Amino acid sequence: YWSTDMTVKATTMLSEADGYDLLRQFNVPAPAFEIVQTPDDAAKAATKIGYPVVMKIVSPQIIHKSDAGGVIVGIKTDAEAKEAFNKIVTSAKAYDASAEIKGVIVEEMAKSGLELIIGGKIDPAFGRVLTFGLGGTLVEFYKDVGIRLLPCDDEDIRSLIHQIKAYTLIRGYRGQAPLDEEFLFQTLKNACDFFEKNVNVVEFDINPLRLYEKGGCAVDARVIVQ
Numbered sequence: 001y002w003s004t005d006m007t008v009k010a011t012t013m014l015s016e017a018d019g020y021d022l023l024r025q026f027n028v029p030a031p032a033f034e035i036v037q038t039p040d041d042a043a044k045a046a047t048k049i050g051y052p053v054v055m056k057i058v059s060p061q062i063i064h065k066s067d068a069g070g071v072i073v074g075i076k077t078d079a080e081a082k083e084a085f086n087k088i089v090t091s092a093k094a095y096d097a098s099a100e101i102k103g104v105i106v107e108e109m110a111k112s113g114l115e116l117i118i119g120g121k122i123d124p125a126f127g128r129v130l131t132f133g134l135g136g137t138l139v140e141f142y143k144d145v146g147i148r149l150l151p152c153d154d155e156d157i158r159s160l161i162h163q164i165k166a167y168t169l170i171r172g173y174r175g176q177a178p179l180d181e182e183f184l185f186q187t188l189k190n191a192c193d194f195f196e197k198n199v200n201v202v203e204f205d206i207n208p209l210r211l212y213e214k215g216g217c218a219v220d221a222r223v224i225v226q
């Protein structure tokens with residue numbers, strides 16, 4: 001018979017909203033949001049949050065929301081919010097008819113900034129590792145990422161920031177003002193803390209974390225728990 005040791009535990013992806021709530025507990029800033037089920041409620045939530053807003057599909061089966069037409073940014077009016085709700089749900093259904101649609105998340109629209117990725121995974125040989133690099137939709141294209149084994153000390157985090165090519169942009173490229181490296185440093189430490197203290201988290205990524213001259217904000221969160 002099969003030994004019980006062979007049992008593979010199932011994993012679950014938390015919703016973006018639950019990811020934000022968890023990350024906030026570790027002082028990682030995330031946008032204000034509300035999850036809605038109707039176009040009218042989308043407009044109400046957007047008004048409450050304040051325009052412009054971003055709206056996205058909420059479905060456990062849709063991992064890359066943009067690929068499914070499930071992300072609309074720059075929504076400025078009630079009419080646009082209602083239209084976006086219908087568009088997002090229709091696109092998601094067309095993308096994957098079997099996907100369970102839990103609603104639409106209405107989010108505060110973060111100002112533009114440098115898009116970075118902070119991630120964590122369990123390496124079969126080394127255990128928990130932290131990844132960091134240039135993020136956004138071109139992350140696989142640039143492959144500008146570094147990796148550190150947890151636990152990390154301050155020097156590990158600092159060298160990780162300095163290691164990526166995009167550090168040139170963080171430091172201030174060609175007369176551009178430098179970005180908030182201290183915020184980034186603290187956020188990477190917070191992400192390590194989050195990963196180490198949530199033993200049920202087996203993988204996560206914040207992609208992107210937007211970095212500004214002052215501060216920054218996570219605008220997507222994917223957390224996988226066992």
Ligand code: ADP
Nearest residue numbers: 054063064065066071107108109110207219220
């Ligand atoms: P995906 O599941 O495709 O990764 P994201 O949630 O990352 O979807 O959204 C895609 C892109 O839309 C992000 O990389 C970011 O540039 C932009 N975006 C998402 N949420 C926000 C937000 N709240 N404010 C501003 N821009 C956002």
Ligand code: MG
Nearest residue numbers: 207208220221
């Ligand atoms: Mg993303």
